[in-house]
Amino acid sequence: MSQKITSYPGHEITPEDVKGGKYLDVVYKFEPKYSWAAGVAISRFLAELKEGRIIARKCMNCKRILVPPRMYCEQCFRPTDEWVHIKDTGTINTYSISHVGTDARRLKTPILVAVVDLDGATPGMGILHNLGEVEPSKIKVDMKVKAVWKSPSERQGSITDIRYFKPIGAE
Amino acid sequence: MKNRVAIVGAGMTLFRRRMLESPKELSFEATRMALDSAGLELKDIESVVSGSAPDAFDGMHMKGEYLLDGTGGIGKPNQRVYVGGGTGVFTPIGGWWNVASGMYDTCLCVAEEKMSPLHPHPQYAFWSIFDQILERPLGTTLLWIFSLEMRRYMHKYGIKEEEIASVAVKNKGNAVDHPCAQLGAKITVEDVMNSEPICWPVKRLDVSPPSDGAAAIVLASEKVAKKLTDQPVWLDGVGWTLDSTHWTNRDLAYPEYVEKAAWMAYKMAGIKKPRKEIDIAEVYDPFDYKELHHMEGLQLAGKGEAPQMAVDGVTQRDGDLPVCPSGGLLGVGNPIAAAGMMKICEVFWQLRGEAGKRQVKKDARTGLAQAWGDLMQVGTVAVMRS
Numbered sequence: 001m002s003q004k005i006t007s008y009p010g011h012e013i014t015p016e017d018v019k020g021g022k023y024l025d026v027v028y029k030f031e032p033k034y035s036w037a038a039g040v041a042i043s044r045f046l047a048e049l050k051e052g053r054i055i056a057r058k059c060m061n062c063k064r065i066l067v068p069p070r071m072y073c074e075q076c077f078r079p080t081d082e083w084v085h086i087k088d089t090g091t092i093n094t095y096s097i098s099h100v101g102t103d104a105r106r107l108k109t110p111i112l113v114a115v116v117d118l119d120g121a122t123p124g125m126g127i128l129h130n131l132g133e134v135e136p137s138k139i140k141v142d143m144k145v146k147a148v149w150k151s152p153s154e155r156q157g158s159i160t161d162i163r164y165f166k167p168i169g170a171e
Numbered sequence: 172m173k174n175r176v177a178i179v180g181a182g183m184t185l186f187r188r189r190m191l192e193s194p195k196e197l198s199f200e201a202t203r204m205a206l207d208s209a210g211l212e213l214k215d216i217e218s219v220v221s222g223s224a225p226d227a228f229d230g231m232h233m234k235g236e237y238l239l240d241g242t243g244g245i246g247k248p249n250q251r252v253y254v255g256g257g258t259g260v261f262t263p264i265g266g267w268w269n270v271a272s273g274m275y276d277t278c279l280c281v282a283e284e285k286m287s288p289l290h291p292h293p294q295y296a297f298w299s300i301f302d303q304i305l306e307r308p309l310g311t312t313l314l315w316i317f318s319l320e321m322r323r324y325m326h327k328y329g330i331k332e333e334e335i336a337s338v339a340v341k342n343k344g345n346a347v348d349h350p351c352a353q354l355g356a357k358i359t360v361e362d363v364m365n366s367e368p369i370c371w372p373v374k375r376l377d378v379s380p381p382s383d384g385a386a387a388i389v390l391a392s393e394k395v396a397k398k399l400t401d402q403p404v405w406l407d408g409v410g411w412t413l414d415s416t417h418w419t420n421r422d423l424a425y426p427e428y429v430e431k432a433a434w435m436a437y438k439m440a441g442i443k444k445p446r447k448e449i450d451i452a453e454v455y456d457p458f459d460y461k462e463l464h465h466m467e468g469l470q471l472a473g474k475g476e477a478p479q480m481a482v483d484g485v486t487q488r489d490g491d492l493p494v495c496p497s498g499g500l501l502g503v504g505n506p507i508a509a510a511g512m513m514k515i516c517e518v519f520w521q522l523r524g525e526a527g528k529r530q531v532k533k534d535a536r537t538g539l540a541q542a543w544g545d546l547m548q549v550g551t552v553a554v555m556r557s
Contacts, residue, residue: 010192096314127419128305
């Protein structure tokens with residue numbers, strides 16, 4: 001703000017102002033429903049998760065093995081060439097201990113979340129997932145982890161077919 | 172050659188958690204102040220650019236069109252631009268196209284945001300930025316991208332949480348002198364460290380607040396600017412780039428897309444050694460670590476070296492490179508698009524020597540404003556000169 005200006009426009013209101021009827025607000029709830037086509041690449045990825053496997057796509061031009069898989073290489077800007085199964089083990093690239101949920105409400109039990117660089121993909125190809133069977137204070141960057149899968153009958157072709165990743169050796 | 176573009180007026184409203192004014196009313200207040208400070212009326216304005224972040228905050232579609240009455244856009248060439256959190260600095264970049272191209276001699280740039288309508292918390296709107304198939308089922312919250320990036324940045328360079336916290340202390344302290352600020356306060360590193368760990372390593376005081384507010388500037392061609400004022404501030408360089416939404420495939424310790432945007436702006440402004448040539452910088456600081464992360468992307472610090480500059484006081488108002496003399500998003504508040512525009516306004520006031528108690532000690536001639544956003548993928552940069 002410039003020192004030449006001495007009046008600052010705007011009026012703050014508090015939740016109490018609204019509750020007390022001092023100012024009017026209008027409440028509305030929007031409840032649409034969506035059905036997303038998963039796409040060519042991710043449909044196959046999800047189908048493989050249902051089988052307990054992780055699949056990537058390879059670009060023969062830049063030689064990158066891409067996960068999440070895509071049908072085109074965004075760098076070479078050409079179609080990718082083949083499907084490649086990669087491992088369900090990897091390395092923690094980074095992690096966080098989340099005490100809040102999607103709408104910022106506080107959680108009783110924190111969610112452990114990480115970017116996991118998967119073995120068999122090009123280095124740095126991570127996916128977002130949860131961590132489990134580990135004390136939050138014991139999590140480290142560069143820790144080796146392995147997917148913990150739901151049982152075959154429970155899997156639905158979803159990213160949550162992997163329950164979480166757990167540290168290797170933490171049986 | 173492109174035409175030179177000047178900023179000739181600026182205005183903003185109070186930034187607060189919840190404002191009585193409607194989005195149109197907030198836009199009007201900021202725009203009217205910008206016009207008054209330029210000595211112009213709406214009839215003098217040839218084109219309008221507005222910026223506002225996700226429509227999901229307001230629950231209103233076509234927000235650019237809705238805002239039109241308040242942004243002065245009726246019956247004029249109007250565009251609304253949007254690149255998430257980067258929108259506030261992208262809005263004047265949109266205005267720059269209008270004037271630098273020679274299409275128009277004057278352009279109003281208005282950024283508005285009301286985050287307060289969404290309940291129970293504005294963060295809920297950010298749920299929909301994540302991939303709907305692979306990420307949302309994991310219970311995502313916006314804080315994750317920040318806490319994951321912060322942890323990686325700390326790991327890569329061995330940075331301590333206390334060093335990062337010093338940025339929150341500086342910015343909230345600077346905001347005490349900003350008459351529109353929402354969260355100006357004198358706090359300590361211990362206060363930040365002892366605040367609630369909401370998404371470790373992110374703690375409550377590492378984060379900027381949700382806010383309502385608006386900010387605006389007036390751009391003019393060189394010919395018009397010289398008639399209006401003997402203190403134009405030149406918008407000499409603009410840059411912006413985006414990376415992929417595949418954010419988990421990215422080097423989270425270094426924002427390469429910010430570097431690319433910065434060099435685009437520096438090249439345009441003829442800047443070769445940013446650390447020596449930039450006098451003040453309003454770096455995007457929605458979280459304290461982001462100021463440091465962005466200083467490195469902007470080439471204002473070496474990789475992993477920004478924390479030490481903050482600890483040493485280099486980035487204080489009386490330091491060699493004042494960063495966020497306004498108080499930043501951490502202190503003034505973070506009505507997304509308006510917060511980036513507030514940074515443009517602050518550099519404008521600083522370069523004109525009008526910042527009052529916030530005026531930096533050094534003789535500032537060249538300033539930078541930067542914003543960042545979307546799924547950790549966009550950098551928007553403006554270089555300004557007195």
